[in-house]
Amino acid sequence: KQEVTQIPAALSVPEGENLVLNCSFTDSAIYNLQWFRQDPGKGLTSLLLIQSSQREQTSGRLNASLDKSSGRSTLYIAASQPGDSATYLCAVHGSGNTGKLIFGQGTTLQVKP
């Protein structure tokens, strides 16, 4: 059974720091992996989608990498800003006809001015 873990559960950094959020999964047979952002009281917003054949995706100050063999993905945020404060979730989609999307529990990031 696929399990998705995000460590740490919470992170606080000063503005301007580069930071890395971690996501690990137990079954390397995945179709793709998505990173989402969730602001308090709001829905999830898709940030990056990495297909299983890809190693990384970039969008602005965000870079997500995928290492299927080790069951790990990282989300790199460059030059963090207070507006980046949110909960970041990763979700792994299993391969095959019965593949399901399994979410991690998220890392809550606070960027202090």
Add this chain to the structure above:
Amino acid sequence: NAGVTQTPKFQVLKTGQSMTLQCAQDMNHEYMSWYRQDPGMGLRLIHYSVGAGITDQGEVPNGYNVSRSTTEDFPLRLLSAAPSQTSVYFCATSRGTKSTGELFFGEGSRLTVL
């Protein structure tokens, strides 16, 4: 484009009452789904649909009913509300007939069952 619209945003029910959470999308997405989000449990799939007239169960379907009569709408019905159904409910859609594409979420419906 409104994207994915969920109503109501907040609802309080008494045990045993029934209600429907509405989800509407204007992106012409085939795939629609309902998740619940609970502290310590993350997001869990309740039901999903790959097109009008087609629905299937997710991870936690008990106590919920869905139908998909149009591409745009995917209502979630609570048949007899229980306190264990207190949660935040999210509707999510994706282009195509699978959940493997980019997911678009509504803003959520917060339900409290007393």
